[in-house]
Structure formats: structure tokens, C-alpha cells
Amino acid sequence: xxxxxxxxxxxxxxxxxxxxxxxxxxxxxxxxxxxxxxxxxxxxxxxxxxxxxxxxxxxxxxxxxxxxxxxxxxxxxxxxxxxxxxxxxxxxxxxxxxxxxxxxxxxxxxxxxxxxxxxxxxxxxxxxxxxxxxxxxxxxxxxxxxxxxxxxxxxxxxxxxxxxxxxxxxxxxxxxxxxxxxxxxxxxxxxxxxxxxxxxxxxxxxxxxxxxxxxxxxxxxxxxxxxxxxxxxxxxxxxxxxxxxxxxxxxxxxxxxxxxxxxxxxxxxxxxxxxxxxxxxxxxxxxxxxxxxxxxxxxxxxxxxxxxxxxxxxxxxxxxxxxxxxxxxxxxxxxxxxxxxxxxxxxxxxxxxxxxxxxxxxxxxxxxxxxxxxxxxxxxxxxxxxxxxxxxxxxxxxxxxxxxxxxxxxxxxxxxxxxxxxxxxxxxxxxxxxxxxxxxxxxxxxxxxxxxxxxxxxxxxxxxxxxxx
Numbered sequence: 427x428x429x430x431x432x433x434x435x436x437x438x439x440x441x442x443x444x445x446x447x448x449x450x451x452x453x454x455x456x457x458x459x460x461x462x463x464x465x466x467x468x469x470x471x472x473x474x475x476x477x478x479x480x481x482x483x484x485x486x487x488x489x490x491x492x493x494x495x496x497x498x499x500x501x502x503x504x505x506x507x508x509x510x511x512x513x514x515x516x517x518x519x520x521x522x523x524x525x526x527x528x529x530x531x532x533x534x535x536x537x538x539x540x541x542x543x544x545x546x547x548x549x550x551x552x553x554x555x556x557x558x559x560x561x562x563x564x565x566x567x568x569x570x571x572x573x574x575x576x577x578x579x580x581x582x583x584x585x586x587x588x589x590x591x592x593x594x595x596x597x598x599x600x601x602x603x604x605x606x607x608x609x610x611x612x613x614x615x616x617x618x619x620x621x622x623x624x625x626x627x628x629x630x631x632x633x634x635x636x637x638x639x640x641x642x643x644x645x646x647x648x649x650x651x652x653x654x655x656x657x658x659x660x661x662x663x664x665x666x667x668x669x670x671x672x673x674x675x676x677x678x679x680x681x682x683x684x685x686x687x688x689x690x691x692x693x694x695x696x697x698x699x700x701x702x703x704x705x706x707x708x709x710x711x712x713x714x715x716x717x718x719x720x721x722x723x724x725x726x727x728x729x730x731x732x733x734x735x736x737x738x739x740x741x742x743x744x745x746x747x748x749x750x751x752x753x754x755x756x757x758x759x760x761x762x763x764x765x766x767x768x769x770x771x772x773x774x775x776x777x778x779x780x781x782x783x784x785x786x787x788x789x790x791x792x793x794x795x796x797x798x799x800x801x802x803x804x805x806x807x808x809x810x811x812x813x814x815x816x817x818x819x820x821x822x823x824x825x826x827x828x829x830x831x832x833x834x835x836x837x838x839x840x841x842x843x844x845x846x847x848x849x850x851x852x853x854x855x856x857x858x859x860x861x862x863x864x865x866x867x868x869x870x871x872x873x874x875x876x877x878x879x880x881x882x883x884x885x886x887x888x889x890x891x892x893x894x895x
Contacts, residue, residue, distance in 0.1 A: 675696075
């Protein structure tokens, strides 16, 4: 932790004063009571019901859209030839990117011993799981016949000798995403075990006590339990860290290994990873700011957390913009007439040039507000910037996919792409699914790690270690 004594050097209303990672006046009891009462109480904020009602409505829309899709086929979407990949793959890549922040915060920041991750890692991990679930939906349904997908995607012994095409990056996606989802779920559940035991001990209803007791796996908090838990948690953090980098790298191969102008670029793997972290942190801000207000968590998710996330968003945003500049430079410097045409079509006179400039507005111009410390500590500005980045990162995938496909090598095959209402309903439905799952999670499980928050108290730090950070 940063030494709190520095705060006394500033006036009380000076916005430059450092902010601690935990509000003043807390002890072990107040932390436990605050975070368990949010779940075990019978009182649920009215806003929670409003948000869940709206998101559940969108979820019903997703059910209708997928049912109609299975009945009629993907012809109900706006996909055509040459734009065979459209909203389905745009949404897939967007959701996968959003899912990166959770593991990054939990694993990489844990290994670097960043204590400010403690207040946001739990719900960021949940966000990862739900985002991966939304992402996994699109490759499955865009096959048109998801009940046959196991033949096409998963290798299994069969007498016909039919196997997936292992040279296809789409198969690499299956292994990368399923591995990432599995490890993230295991990492998330392992981190929950001590808190589930706390819920088991504090729950009064026998059914709840039983459920939390089963999920706690017999945790008693002995020294042996803690030693094994910390070893397992660190091992999973070490295992998850390379997955953060590998998953979106593999997703970028869907494009980079092709020979299509606008896709065939070696910068795609690092550019996609930076974009994923950028989108993920923006979504964490989008969720953390309203949840902090609804549940009165200003002492647990302090301005320092929001400011640090804003800094990460700003830095990764600049890396993404560097990727845009490299793409433009490669298009010009390659001397390839198709690459140069793609660049001009994307930026100047193409029918989708508006999306490129909107992308720059959302991902480059608006986030520059975060250079200002005063604006970084303004909740309304932070939330607005995060929403711009959410939209901008979706537009980035739209630009990459649609503008590269709709005008390829042969002018005779050019065509425009127009999404249908079913495309929009499916996208909105997955957002409804994501928000519904997030708010259900907040209602039944601790959104902030209780036992890790206790370690932030000065009494939890050994005297020999105090002042070492």
C-alpha cells in the first residue's frame, strides 16, 4: 500500500491527494458484515430489480432470435457473399476481448502483488466467465446447425476417420477459448472457497447454510488449508497468465493467417491482445461505477481503483491506436495495390468510412480526457469514456471484418452489408444475458473478495513488512 502519511501533505479538498485502497475506520468485522449482508439480506435494492427486468427482457429477445434462427437458418441475418462473416464474428471477438480483464486483474496483478486489484478482481473474474459464455454462443450458432458442431469442432474417435481441419484457425479458437473458459472458471471458484465458508458460517437459513457449506468443500480455515489454498491459487494464476495473452492471439489468427487485404498483418496478435485489455478494463469500469453506487461500496472501490483502471485504459488505448497507425503504414508502405485500395476504401471514400472515423473518435480522441487527473477522478467522465470505448471496440471489429470483406479483389463480387433486425436482436440479447448473469451473481455471491479485503488492514500486515511497500 502507498504510505497514507502522504495524504496529510495535501489540503482536505485537494483532488491531488492520494487515495487509499480501503476507506478509513474499517476492521475485520465491518468488512465481513458489509460484504456478507449484501447477499444474505432480504432487502434487495429496487434498482437491482429494474436492471434485471430490463436485461431479462433482452434475454427473452435472444431466446426468440435463436429459436427463429434454428428454425429458418442463418439466412435471417444480413450475411451475404462476400460478407460471410458479419455480426456473428464481430460479436464473438468483441465478447472475447471483454473477457480478458478479469483474468488479467486476478492473475497478472496478483503475481505483481498489486493490492488495488483486491476490490475488483472477484466481479471482474465473473465478468470474464459470462463474457466467454456470450462469445462461445456465436461460433456455435453461426454454423447454422449447432447440433452437428461436435462433428466439425471437436476431435473424437470415430470409425469414419473424420476429423476437424486442424489447419484452420477456427479450430484453434475452439481449443483456446474452451481452455481459457475452463481455467478461468476453476480460478474463480478456487478464489471463492474461503468466502463461501464465511457465508456458510453466517447464513441463518438452513438451506442456504447447506448450499454454501457444500460449495465451501469443508473449508475450516486451518493453517494447512491456507497453505494449500495459496499454493493452488498461485499455480492457477501462473497458468492463467499466459492464457490471457494466448487466447486473443489465437483469435487474431482467424484474420492474420488469411491473404485478405486488411487482415494479413503480423501486428494483429499484440494489437488484438492490447485491444482486449482495453475493452475489458472499459467494461470493468462500466460495471464497477453503477454497482459501487447501488451497494454503497465507496469505501471498498475507492477513487484509487477507478483512477488506476483509467490509467490502464489510457495506456492500452494508446497501444491500440499505435496498431491503427501501423495498419495504415503497412497498407501504404507495402506498395501492394490491393492493400492501398483497402486503406483508401476504409478511410476516405468507402461507404463504411464513417465507421472508421467513429472508431477513432471513440477509441482515440475521447479517451485522451484521461490524461487529466481531475477528469480521471470524475465519475461521470469515467463512465462516459468507458461507454465510448465499449462502442469503439465493437466498431473496431466491424471495421476490420466488414470493410475488408465487402470489397475484395474482384469488383464484380463487391456488395454492401446491411444487418437485419435479427442481427441487432441477437447482439442486444447477449448483452441482456451478460447483465442478467452479472446481477444474479452479485445477489447470491460476494462480488468483492472478503478475505482478501481483510488483508488490506494494517493489522493484517506483519510488523516486519510494514513500510516495505
